[in-house]
Amino acid sequence: MDMAKATSVSKTIEQMVTHSEQPSSGFIVKETKFGSIESSPPLGPFPVIDMSLFSSQEHVGTELEKLKSSLSSAGCFQVVGHGMSDSFLDRVREVAVEFFQLPAEEKQKHARAVNEIEGYGSDLVVSDAQVFDWCHRLFLRVFPVHRRRLNLWPQHPPEFREFLNLDVTVISEINLINFYSEILNEYAMKLKTVTEVLSKAIAKSLNLEENSFLKQFGDQALMQVRFNFYPPCSRPDLVHGVKPHTDRSGITILLQDREVEGLQIRVDGKWYRVPVIPHALVVNLGDQMQIMTNGIYKSPMHRVVTNTEKLRISIAAFTEPEPENEIGPVDQLIDEQRPKLYRNVRNYGAINYECYQKGLVALDTVRA
Ligand SMILES: O=C(O)CCC(=O)C(=O)O
Ligand SMILES: [Fe+2]
Numbered sequence: 001m002d003m004a005k006a007t008s009v010s011k012t013i014e015q016m017v018t019h020s021e022q023p024s025s026g027f028i029v030k031e032t033k034f035g036s037i038e039s040s041p042p043l044g045p046f047p048v049i050d051m052s053l054f055s056s057q058e059h060v061g062t063e064l065e066k067l068k069s070s071l072s073s074a075g076c077f078q079v080v081g082h083g084m085s086d087s088f089l090d091r092v093r094e095v096a097v098e099f100f101q102l103p104a105e106e107k108q109k110h111a112r113a114v115n116e117i118e119g120y121g122s123d124l125v126v127s128d129a130q131v132f133d134w135c136h137r138l139f140l141r142v143f144p145v146h147r148r149r150l151n152l153w154p155q156h157p158p159e160f161r162e163f164l165n166l167d168v169t170v171i172s173e174i175n176l177i178n179f180y181s182e183i184l185n186e187y188a189m190k191l192k193t194v195t196e197v198l199s200k201a202i203a204k205s206l207n208l209e210e211n212s213f214l215k216q217f218g219d220q221a222l223m224q225v226r227f228n229f230y231p232p233c234s235r236p237d238l239v240h241g242v243k244p245h246t247d248r249s250g251i252t253i254l255l256q257d258r259e260v261e262g263l264q265i266r267v268d269g270k271w272y273r274v275p276v277i278p279h280a281l282v283v284n285l286g287d288q289m290q291i292m293t294n295g296i297y298k299s300p301m302h303r304v305v306t307n308t309e310k311l312r313i314s315i316a317a318f319t320e321p322e323p324e325n326e327i328g329p330v331d332q333l334i335d336e337q338r339p340k341l342y343r344n345v346r347n348y349g350a351i352n353y354e355c356y357q358k359g360l361v362a363l364d365t366v367r368a
Contacts, residue, residue, distance in 0.1 A: 037239070045074055082194050108120070121136070141222065143222060144222070191223065191319075217320070236305055265284070288348050323348075
């Protein structure tokens with residue numbers, strides 16, 4: 001894919017939005033393997049779990065039961081009691097909106113390079129037959145810290161990155177890190193804690209030692225944050241905000257728009273809406289946790305639909321094991337009744353990407 005084509009996809013959405021045009025053919029979904037694009041299927045069976053009760057002797061059992069039943073069926077729940085204030089989460093959303101509202105030339109300074117995933121842009125183009133999502137994204141790696149590509153981190157709004165007036169070429173990378181008084185860094189640190197607490201709770205819900213999954217994630221687990229921006233669309237029945245997919249991550253934590261719904265999850269062959277609970281976080285498992293739990297817990301298929309009136313934003317944080325680590329089903333989850341479902345793999349991200357290019361389901365290719 002050449003640079004001209006990459007920029008033109010991004011421009012097309014911006015132009016069509018500005019001129020309230022019909023989506024062009026590149027966005028129109030011609031066939032859906034997974035049912036028509038409905039904006040209002042029923043609300044799903046996704047419980048709300050209060051993380052602050054994990055430390056309560058009296059209530060922890062009930063919360064872990066909810067976690068277990070939702071992850072073995074829908075693969076998704078929402079969490080409250082996560083320790084982030086309402087005003088902080090609202091600020092995270094505002095920062096995202098402020099970035100997307102910048103003039104196109106300003107956003108282009110953070111553009112994703114061809115064949116890279118980090119940066120600002122639309123879909124990575126992998127085939128001529130591809131149907132594009134009605135979405136712009138800013139995709140940034142936030143952990144491990146030394147792998148942050150600071151040149152892609154927006155300077156506007158200022159919280160995103162504060163270089164002050166120092167000459168960045170003369171200060172070490174370690175010092176640079178200290179200058180992030182910004183919101184993205186703070187959000188990433190808090191999400192890291194939430195992900196670790198959840199990972200321990202997930203292990204306990206399966207009667208495993210609490211570090212069983214964290215060990216596989218490793219000290220240098222990757223976290224990538226995707227800011228998704230879905231403009232309104234005149235024909236929500238014809239386009240996907242994001243086409244049906246499962247996440248390649250281990251654990252995904254999503255901050256939804258404060259008001260606008262759009263996320264749908266497929267459970268037992270049917271689509272369900274994920275309700276907006278303004279200050280809850282949506283948690284869904286990704287493929288790598290399905291592998292590590294030997295298929296007991298699910299990485300759900302999900303999609304995003306658009307609407308005619310309102311733009312929607314969401315901020316997804318994907319945590320996955322260090323790519324060099326070998327991951328596989330935890331021994332205690334394998335027995336005669338439940339033989340090993342998946343083989344041990346390294347760098348599932350690369351496997352997943354290759355399958356995406358070829359139109360294959362990545363999890364099917366790593367079966368034992
Ligand atoms: O916008 C959403 O609600 C979900 C986005 C999503 O599935 C993703 O970024 O992987
Ligand atoms: Fe996703």
